[in-house]
Amino acid sequence: MANEVYHPDPSMKPTPYIKSMKEYEKMYKRSIESPEEFWEDIAKQFYWETPFTNKFCSYNFDVTKGPISIKWMEGATTNICYNLLDKNVRNGMGEKIAFYWEGNDPEDYSRLTYKKLLIQVCKFANVLKSKGVNKGDRVAIYMPMILETVIVMLACTRIGAVHSVVFAGFSSDSLAERLLDAKSKVLVTSDGVWRGEKLLCLKEICDAAMERSKKFGHEVESCIVVKHLPRLNASQSRDGEGKENDEKSPEKRKAFDYQVPWDEDRDAWWDDEMEDASSSCYPVWVGAEDPLFLLYTSGSTGKPKGVLHTTAGYLLYAATTFKYVFDYHPGDVYWCTADVGWITGHTYVVYGPLANGATSVLFEGVPFHPHNGRYWEVIQKFKVNQFYTAPTAIRSLMKFGDVPVKKFDLSSLKVLGSVGEPINSEAWLWYYNVIGSGKCSIVDTFWQTETGGHVTFPFFGVLPVLLDENGKEIQGPGEGYLVFRRPWPGIMRTIFGNHERFETTYFKKFPGFYTSGDGARRDEEGYLWITGRMDDMLNVSGHLLSTAEVEGALAEHGAVVEVAVVARPHPVKGECLHCFITTKDGVKFTPKLSDELRRRVREKIGPFAAPECIQYAPSLPKTRSGKIVRRVLKKIAQNDRNLGDISTLADESIIEILFANLPVQD
Ligand code: PRX
Secondary structure (H helix, E strand, O other): OOOOOOOOOOOOOOOOOOOOHHHHHHHHHHHHOOOOOOOEHHHHHOOOOEEEOHHHHEEEHHHHOOOEEEEEOOHHHOOOOHHHHHHHHHHHHHHEEEEEEEEEOOEEEEEEEHHHHHHHHHHHHHHHHOOOOOOOOOEEEEEEOOOOHHHHHHHHHHHOOEEEOOOOOOHHHHHHHHHHHHHOOEEEEOOEEEEEEEEEEEHHHHHHHHHHHOOOOOOEEEEEEEEEOOHHHOOOOOOOOOOOOOOHHHHHHHHHOOOOOOOOOEEEEHHHHHHOOOOOOOOOOOOOEEEEEEEEEEEOOOOOOEEEEEHHHHHHHHHHHHHHHOOOOOOOEEEEEOOOOOOOHHHHHHHHHHHHEEEEEEEEEOOOOOOHHHHHHHHHHHHHOOEOOHHHHHHHOOOEEEHHHHHOOOOOEEEEEOOOOOOHHHHHHHHHHHHHHOOOEHHHHHHOOOHOOOOOOOOOOEEEEEOOOOOOOOEEEEEEEEEEEOOOOOOOEEOOHHHHHHHHHOOOOOOOEEEEEEEEEOOOOOOEEEEEEOOEEEOOOEEEEEHHHHHHHHHHHOOOOEEEEEEEEOOOOOOEEEEEEEEOOOOOOOHHHHHHHHHHHHOOHHHOOOOOOEEEEEOOOOEOOOOEEEEEHHHHHHHOOOOOOOOOEEEOHHHHHHHOOOOOOO
16 A cells, blocks of 8 residues: 555545645745744734743753753743634634534434533633632543533633643543642542443542542542433433433443442532532633643653643644644534543644634544444534544444445545554555545544644654664665654643653653654655654553553562563554563462453553453563563564574573463454
8 A cells, every 4th residue: 555645536625725735845844944934923813912022932952952941932921712712702603513512322412602612611710710729730630521521621721720631541540640740639520421331430430549649648629520420321312302211231230329429528519510600700811831731641661741731832733733634624523533531632622623613523432332333423413524533443443344334424524534553554445445435535643642733744843854773864765763853832841740751751862852752664755654662662542551551560469470561463453462471489370360460450550451461471581681572572472483683582491482372362
């Protein structure tokens, strides 16, 4: 496929913002040669309470010359919420739909206009104020994909508070770690949520997390809880129609029996708090470089990093990438399936679409419930024009063939997006031919929590470079480390509370560059192909994990003496975890122990991190100095005997034993 070129269908209307490659090149050139002018023009579309006072952009990307610093529009003041909501309402878009909400149950759906969203946001901003939240305070959000989640995020920005969204699939330990690190004053959650056929009791998880956080020295002052379950218990649509639910599956019984744990001094119901809250809340003007949000991402040491994004640059970048990459035109309906708990949800469910006055779909459910054509049904229902999802989802839906797709009318689609991991040819072609009927453009968007928004093609203002191991630039075709020479407005500014770790992680390896951690190959035509992570990070279903955090969770088990975790390719998930476990003397490796270990990873990190394979290893391949040779383990996990040089191993005999014990793989 790499040799085939698929051109956008000329019949697609309306005409795109960027009409030709030539036009892209012209705009790109300007963004590189005159970045300040380029972004200043874009900034004019937004409201600034006061203009910038210093240079439009100033930065130091070279650790050898001093601390790393990145500043865009320093001195300017603004409010993101004002730009996303008030500005659009003032421009006559009050009645325009900001979100179509589609629940887990197809009968559960609603919509929210820009005006109504603004009212709800103001009310909740006042609730936050009543809980003592001030500018700069952190508010943690552990929520399902519901409208209230967006309301909380924007309410934070209205008063200058910093949101820290934690994906509601993380375990209580992971949530506790994030509450503690951010010192979040308030936590907003819901009683629970149905994900497909499964019930998640979120408030229970939050209680365990708040307790743990308190034990380690940080007490969350208030917890606000959205009552989300009752209407789902009765399986009712919002207009009150629907059937009483008398089925008694174990999960449904769990829902009926679920008593939401409660602390009278700390907890409050959303509805009670919102009832008397005023619907007017003057925005707090914040500095261009004031923090907007924290979002934790895995770090190679095992401790997650609180990636910090700031106000002005992130706004410019989210808005501009959204507009051009998805070619969003007024009147279009856009749908990004990512959970708001990840960066894709931040930039392309919330900030990018609203900054463009867009109408989006917010989907709570899963692609397989109540049937395998759910995504396609939702596209038909809302006449979605731009659809953005991950290769894992595409691969898992491909398995069911074309029949579930053909049942629905997908003719509204114009642009398809892919994000989170490299997309394989087979999945790309199915996406293109079956979902896009051979007419839609596919935008493969490489980016990271750290980059704030898309950075490939390259996008405007982005200057990618390939370096070899010695830091020498690779010109022309070749493969190497993907680094960036200068900042674009949406790049992260620091790791919360640890600027030194920020510098070490991203700027020390190749001074003068931001190191992405990914490798890339440049082909004959100059296109960049992402080859995957070059560090100890794993990408399971588009979720980034570090080997260290999974190893840490496993090593805590009393039966384990040593552990090594590697990634191996997986037909649906992209990569999956293969864990090698050495047990303590006298402890037998049994299926029960294997289950316990798998459960431990789910509990410590979250279900998405559950290892595919746990293999017993009497010992691990090591160098004479005792370093585990992961390169060899990776090959064993893949049943690949091209081991390369193994002369440095202290004991080669273990290799054959590990190959012989390799569990059967699908
Ligand atoms: O390895 C790259 C992969 O996902 C990593 C970033 O993960 P995260 O910060 O969780 O953000 C995910 C969503 C932006 C990258 O370092 N990655 C992301 N998008 C792509 C990708 N790999 C290949 N192609 C992509 N389009």
